[in-house]
Each structure stands twice: as structure tokens, then as C-alpha cells.
Amino acid sequence: MLSRGSPLAPEHRAWKTTEPFKSVLAGDRAAMAKFTMKDLEQILFVTHTGMSTAQFTAIVKDWMATARNPRWHCPYTDLVYQPMLEVMRYLRANGYRTYIVTGGGQAFVRTYAEQTYGVPPEQVIGSAIETQFTENAAGDAILMRPPKLLLNNDFSGKAEDIYLFTGGPPQAAFGNAAGDRQMLEYTAAGGKGALMMLVQHDDATREYAYGPAEGLPASKIGTFPQSLYDEAKAKGWTVISMKHDWKRIFPFDR
């Protein structure tokens, strides 16, 4: 999956100094071994344009079937949070529709969201490039993926895209980073009964610990700033500690 990175690099000078591309171009295997799911998504997203939507899906499915996370030695789709699965099941059992709203690539996440989270493609809202209707040599309609961003589903984009896809604010929203702030504010604007929750990655032993909120180590990826923590406390949003509140993190934990 990373093999397409290098040929495209001359057009993208910024990649030389920006993670996760920098590590790929430098061939830094140690750094690449630490890539998060989000890093991998980002690389896939920017390198897999100029093909049809069907070709893209096939590449993702193939990669999903073979790739293994270097820390847990398992497929990436096994690295889902047990409490997240439980709350989504609970909500669905009570008549709610559950969505995944991700800064990651929408077409990427849709390939595994149904099997992994029980969320069908039309309930995945993510960053998206434009597609372009065209016909192949046989005259059949196909959609191509030009390298042109349509939706940047992070920060304000999360609130805006939830409105675009559903027509209004959700009744509950769960986040874990700075890019979720506007989504939670938009959810709160829905009025009484709205539920806003944030998960803090504060368990270096069982998962990761980063912030920099509350003295946790700083992180350039998935940053959870003190300002978000303070806003949550001031507004009565629940901040969940993975370390203290989650009995199991992954389904394979004992």
C-alpha cells in the first residue's frame, strides 16, 4: 500500500517535512512501525487517487486482509474499542442510528465499518475527494477519483458534514481529539438531552497516553489539548479515562 508513495512525491514537496509521509519517503521502518490507523489512512487517501472507486475499494480490502499491526500483531480491524462497540450496540438496540464521523477517508472506512462496527456505508461520514463520472472503454459508467478534496471532515467540517448528510445535529456525539470540538458543540446546540462525551487516551500500558491535556505527553496526531478538556469540564461534557473507566480496551483483552 505504501508503494505508491514515492513516485508521487515530486509533486508534493511538503511531504518531505510532514508526517506520516516524511517517514515513508525516508524509508524509516522504525517510524513506520509506529504508524497509527489514522496515519495509514492518510497515506492511502492521498496516494490512491487517479483510479476508479471500485479499484480503490479492491485495494483497501486486499490490504485489510493482509496487513498486521506491528505492536499487537493482529489485523487493524481487530483494534476496535470494546466499550465503543458496546455503546453502539446499546444505542442501536434502543432505536438509534449509529454513525462513524471520521477525519479519515470516507471511502476507506466504509470498506470495513459494517463488518467491524455494524455501521453501513451510508452512515459513515468522512473526508472525501471528489469523484468524476465517466465511462470505460466498454461504455459502462464508472466513477474516477481525481486528487481533489471535496470534504475535509475535521474540526468545523465535522459539524458541517453531519448537517450535509443528516440534516441536523446528532443526539449524542463521542470524540477523542481537538478535531471533535465543533462536532460536540453542534451536538450540544441540539438542545436538552444531548449527550457529549470525550475519550482521553491516558493508558500507555494497554493502549497509548497522549494529550497534552492534564499533563499527558504531547502528540502531533490526535492532539487532545487542555482547552478542550477545560471546555468539556465547563460545559458538563463527560471526559472518559481509558485507564480508569474502561475495563477492557480491545475485544481481545482479558
Added chain:
Amino acid sequence: MLSRGSPLAPEHRAWKTTEPFKSVLAGDRAAMAKFTMKDLEQILFVTHTGMSTAQFTAIVKDWMATARNPRWHCPYTDLVYQPMLEVMRYLRANGYRTYIVTGGGQAFVRTYAEQTYGVPPEQVIGSAIETQFTENAAGDAILMRPPKLLLNNDFSGKAEDIYLFTGGPPQAAFGNAAGDRQMLEYTAAGGKGALMMLVQHDDATREYAYGPAEGLPASKIGTFPQSLYDEAKAKGWTVISMKHDWKRIFPFDR
């Protein structure tokens, strides 16, 4: 609802020569009396920006409750096709999700689609302007409507936006104009069992008659060209005649 048209006109010189704006600016009441639902949508869509999504919805709902169609002397929401309601109910009763995919404004159609067609907001795909996350004076999150087009849901846009919203082609698609061609081609590309249908407005007595396909009068709005008719016949798509195939057109017909 039309009152906002004139103040904005200086910025939009093309409106002076383009329908439906031309008739509004000229104060041509006779021409305005013949406006279709699509004309009205278009005017609403371009004139009601620069406000919040909630303000826009309130204006549409208010207009819906009071406006009357000058030919049938009824609310616009009564002017729905009985066979369309029946086929949507039939599909839903058999486990299908039904969508409205419209060249009209998504936010506009969403205000009445659930009550009128049984289609919830998240299953309405239409033309959409961008929204902009911001906060009001009280610090509450609101989405504003800047005058910037995000999705032009017509022609190729219909196929592209169906993919954007749902992740793949539908199993059946129904159109009635040139702007539906790519949607039907994309549906056909889904493979065996796909159903493609076109409705032809050929009943001047009970509704309207226009084409110019098959010798019907030409129309600048909702054009159904001969090329679309020929493509349908060549590919085995069903062309439905409102005049010959529809027993009732509107629910209030006997």
C-alpha cells in the same frame, strides 16, 4: 418568499436574462403563476443564503404552510404523484430504503420529504451550498449558509453524490429528465437486476406535456431529449407514459 430576489439582483446580472429569475425581476405575475416547483426551489435556493440553517428551514416551513399552486389551488406538497408514492411504499414494504435524489435544493426538499414522501432527511440527496460553522452572540454553535455551491446534484452530479452519500449504486432509479441520464447509467453499472425507469410528461390535460422527445413540445425546464428516449429504448430501460400508464396522477384525482 420572492421578496428577497430584487435586492440581490445587482450582484447577479445573468438573472435578468435567465428564467425563473427574469420573470421575478420583471414582476411578470402571469409568468410567475406558471412556475413549477423546480422554479420555486431554484429561486428559494439562490436567494436564501446569508442566514443560518435554522432560519432557512423556518422560512421554508412557513412558505410551505401558506403557498398555493395557482393551477390546482392547493399546497405544493399536495402535488405529488400517486404512482410514485405507491412504488416507494411498495419498495419500503419489501425492505428497500427509498431516497429522493433531486436537482433541487437539499435543505429545501428535506423540510417536507418525510411528511410528503415518507423519506427522512438523511435519505434526501440534492444540490447543496456549503455551510459554515460559527457561533452566535450567546456562544452557541450555529451553521450559516454562505452563497457558495458545494454539490450541483444534476447530470453527473447525481451519480457522484449517490456514491458520496451511500457508497455505491442504487438497485433501482427513476428519472424524468436529461439530468437523470448519468444516474440511470450508474444504476445500470451496478449489474444484473438493476431497474432503470423514466417517466415521460405527456399528459397536458391532467398535468403537463413536454419533451422534446417523441414530438412533445420543447421545454427549457425538465427537458426530456430524444437522445435520452433513444438510449432508454436501446438499453431496455422502461419509459413510463403518464398519459397511458398512470391511472391517477395526483392523490386527489378520481
